[in-house]
Amino acid sequence: MVKVITYGTYDLLHYGHIKLLERAKGLGDYLIVGVTADDFDKNRGKINVQQSLMERIEAVRATGLADKIIVEEYEGQKIDDIRRYDVDIFTVGSDWVGKFDYLNEYCKVVYLPRTEGISSSEVRSKQCKLRMGFAA
Incomplete structure (x- = not known):
């Protein structure tokens, strides 16, 4: 059985996230998805996450x-998880090319192409405009 792992915040889950998860699932037989905890995101500078951890997991x-x-939940967890779950492939979007090459020591690293024309920032921006439209 080929085990695949990927990580993300998955805030305001959108078509691009789903396509990435579909591609990740297609790389193996078993997909493990790591959803980033609120505190870990904040420590990495992501302060505009709009959904709670439980909403994102659901x-x-x-x-x-x-x-x-x-x-x-912590820096270095990817290595721990790869070992803990006996992962064969780590995958993430191509916007991270090179960032996770160090994981090749533990498993195969695959960078998946992004879905053209969609991003979390764009979704948040449209949501804010929509909210502002209602308030006016």
Whole structure:
């Protein structure tokens, strides 16, 4: 059985996230999805996350693509998880090319192409405009 792992915040889960999860699932037989904890995101400078951890986990679960969902809580956890779950492939979007090459020591690293024309920042921006439209 080929085990694949990927991580993300998955805030305001959108089509691009789903396509990435589908591609990740297609790399193996068992997909583990790490959803980043609020505190860990804040420590990395992500302060505009709009959904709670549980909302984001439920959104990933609802896709039906993850065989297991875990929470990423600390720096270095990726190595621990790869070892703990006997992972064969680590994958993440191509916007991170090179950033996780150090994991090749533990498993195969695959950078998946981004879905053109969609990003979390764009979704948040449209949501803010929509909210502002209602307030006016």
